[in-house]
Amino acid sequence: MENNLQLRPLEKEDLDFIYKMRTNPNIMDYWFEEPYTTKEKMVKEYENALNSDSHRSFILFHSNERVGYLGLFDIDQRHRNAEFAIMFDPDHQGKGYAAPATRLTVEYGFNQLNLNKIFLYVVKHNEKAVHLYQKVGFKIEGELKEHFFVDGSYHDTLMMGLLREDYVPGK
Template identity: 75%
Template sequence: MRDTLHLRPLEKEDLEFIYKMRTNPNVMDYWCDEPYTTMDKLRKSYEAGHDSDSHRQFILYHSKEKVGYLGLFDIDARHRNAEFAIMIDPAQQGKGYATDATRLIVEYGFNQLNLRKLFLFVVNINEKAVHIYQKVGFQMEGELKKHFFVDGSYHDASIMSLFREDYVN
């Protein structure tokens, strides 16, 4: 499947696709954010960050269909690290896209941006995500006790990381 997946930089016309996910409570619970935004706010955020070197945002495609959104955020050129995040369209979840998409962005970060470390935050109750990240090579780096409020209660979260020298593609 990996050969049918590809990334394309986020464009303004993709905002409607992202808006649908950003207002979906089932998606945003695992991004540890409330499912509240407006198209105007999303457009302003896009415009403000469009020329920024501190993040790279992509739309994930399977053949010609949009299936997800992912990016590297807070890219630190001095320390050569960045935070990774991914969001798969709920209609496309369970099809195996997340693992291959994670590999694509890891390879981009290491091979194009010359990063040495990628990290992420994951709510521990999101066992599928933890499994995917571990399958790609991310390792637990630390735990945050009752850190995120998801679905009415506080949950532990983990910080996971992957170093370039540990990545096996």
């Protein structure tokens, strides 16, 4: 399946696809953001980001069909780290794309951007996500008590990190 997955930089034509996910509370709760945005705001954010080196946003394709959005955010050039985040269209969740898509992005960060560390935040009770990230090589670095408000209550959150020296491609 990994051969059928491809990352492509985010293009303006992808904004409708992302808008559908960014207004879905079930998705945005796990991005720790409010499911509220407008297409106009997204266009402005996209245009402002064109001149920024602080993040890389990708669309994930499977056999020429958009299935997800992922990226490296808050790229710190001095300290060589960035935050990873991923979301899938609900029609494409649970199909085994998450681990290979995460690997593609991690490898881009390490091999193209020369990052030393990629980190992420995940609510502790999202055991499937924690397991997936551990499968790729991320390790739990800490726990933040009641850090994010998700689905009507506060939840403990894990910070996970992956160092370049610890990453095993294809793991």
